Amino acid sequence: MGGTESISTGETSQDHLYRDAADKYGSALERLARAYEADLEKRRDLIQEIHFQLWRSFQRFDARCSTRTWIYRVAHHVAASHVLRERRTFSNLVNLEELETLPDKTQGQFAADQRMNLERLSALIQQLKPLDRQVIISYLEDMDAAAIGEITGLSSGNVAMRIHRIKNILARRFHEGGSHAE
Amino acid sequence: MTLEKIRRKVRELHAKTRRELLGNIAAPLAVVVFSGLGAAIFDDPPQRTAFALALAWALAGQYFLHRGMWSATLPGDAALTTGLEFYRREIERRRYLFRRVLKWSFGPMLLAIGALLLPIVTGGVRERGAFRNMIPFLTLLALWLVGFFVIRMRQHRELQREIEELNDIERENKR
Numbered sequence: 516m517g518g519t520e521s522i523s524t525g526e527t528s529q530d531h532l533y534r535d536a537a538d539k540y541g542s543a544l545e546r547l548a549r550a551y552e553a554d555l556e557k558r559r560d561l562i563q564e565i566h567f568q569l570w571r572s573f574q575r576f577d578a579r580c581s582t583r584t585w586i587y588r589v590a591h592h593v594a595a596s597h598v599l600r601e602r603r604t605f606s607n608l609v610n611l612e613e614l615e616t617l618p619d620k621t622q623g624q625f626a627a628d629q630r631m632n633l634e635r636l637s638a639l640i641q642q643l644k645p646l647d648r649q650v651i652i653s654y655l656e657d658m659d660a661a662a663i664g665e666i667t668g669l670s671s672g673n674v675a676m677r678i679h680r681i682k683n684i685l686a687r688r689f690h691e692g693g694s695h696a697e
Numbered sequence: 698m699t700l701e702k703i704r705r706k707v708r709e710l711h712a713k714t715r716r717e718l719l720g721n722i723a724a725p726l727a728v729v730v731f732s733g734l735g736a737a738i739f740d741d742p743p744q745r746t747a748f749a750l751a752l753a754w755a756l757a758g759q760y761f762l763h764r765g766m767w768s769a770t771l772p773g774d775a776a777l778t779t780g781l782e783f784y785r786r787e788i789e790r791r792r793y794l795f796r797r798v799l800k801w802s803f804g805p806m807l808l809a810i811g812a813l814l815l816p817i818v819t820g821g822v823r824e825r826g827a828f829r830n831m832i833p834f835l836t837l838l839a840l841w842l843v844g845f846f847v848i849r850m851r852q853h854r855e856l857q858r859e860i861e862e863l864n865d866i867e868r869e870n871k872r
Contacts, residue, residue: 567706572776579777589776592783599787610862644859646866649780668779670870 532573536586537566543656544569544590550640550652551594557601565593580665587653587666595645608644611680639685650677725762725802728755732809739816747812751805758801781870785863792856795849803845810838 544565552558572589576582598608640648646667653663660671660678667674728751735748775783817831 563702563706575776585776588778588780588783591780592775592778595780595784596787599791644862645784646780646863666780668781668870669866670872672872673866673869676869 529570529573529576532576532582533566533570536569536573536582540583540586544586546656547587547590547594547652549637550648551598552601553637553641561594561597564597565590568593584662584665591645591649591652591666595649598645608642610644611647611677611684635688636685639688643681647677647681650674651681654678654681722759724806725755725759728752728805728809732805732812735809735812741816744812744816747808747815751809751812754801754808755805758805762797762801781863781866785860788856788859788863792853792860795853795856799849807842 545562548558548562548565552561569586569589572585576585580588640651643651646669649667650663650669653666658666660674663669663674663678664671669677732748732752732755736745736752739745739748775786778786814835
């Protein structure tokens with residue numbers, strides 16, 4: 516199925532907005548879904564759900580915030596709902612304090628190549644609670660603290676503090692992983 | 698994802714909503730039928746009253762339970778709210794539904810089971826053999842009830858903790 520086949524009801528501005536968003540942010544949304552869902556099948560469903568909700572949301576888009584903020588908010592909302600629905604309990608998710616004390620399950624693996632590092636990073640992010648995930652995912656998409664704050668609702672200072680802590684944890688984990696491999 | 702696929706998903710969502718609605722009313726409907734039959738069949742007035750109460754409770758529960766369930770905001774409709782607001786709203790909705798399910802769905806079921814069991818148990822006490830035969834069933838029922846409550850309470854505590862964490866984050870935000 517291509518992207519330009521005829522649609523019986525004709526294209527609306529909602530459709531145009533969605534199509535632009537999907538073209539521009541499609542791969543970013545896939546990265547976002549990867550950080551929320553490890554299972555391939557479920558991830559595919561999550562991506563579909565994000566796209567669907569995004570299309571619905573453009574019916575109400577009034578440019579009160581940037582398109583990027585709008586898209587990420589919808590995507591994170593869908594993903595957070597997905598986490599809550601799938602997990603049912605929070606016992607498997609941790610906040611930053613707990614993450615600092617948790618042993619790294621992937622520590623014994625050789626983490627030299629980039630793909631492996633990416634998997635470790637995804638595994639680490641998947642342990643976080645939705646709000647911290649939103650912060651680090653947005654940061655990895657090169658957003659600054661103000662833009663992340665606009666999406667998450669956290670103050671810039673709070674965002675910066677969380678990024679700093681997550682980066683420290685990641686750096687320590689990767690350093691430990693590297694010295695294990697040597 | 699193409700627009701054609703999205704339109705198909707809209708149709709699927711409508712079908713799914715209908716299926717979920719039917720799934721959600723299946724258990725209370727069973728309680729309604731069971732209690733209605735109980736009220737009609739049994740002669741004992743207290744037992745009939747208990748069945749009638751369970752019936753009324755289950756019917757009222759349908760209204761109160763579904764009112765909470767269908768007021769949920771879809772993620773696509775909440776793009777003007779931030780991640781923090783949306784997450785808090787979702788958690789609070791979940792906590793609210795937990796309470797509602799206990800009160801309006803589990804409650805009538807328990808009353809209907811109690812209404813059925815009470816005369817059997819009290820009658821069975823007189824006939825010792827019959828009561829002894831029922832012990833395994835009653836034990837399983839008791840275990841199920843305890844297990845249900847323990848799991849529900851744990852989930853409720855986790856939700857409460859999550860809300861407290863969000864409160865802390867909001868306090869940090871204001872600093």
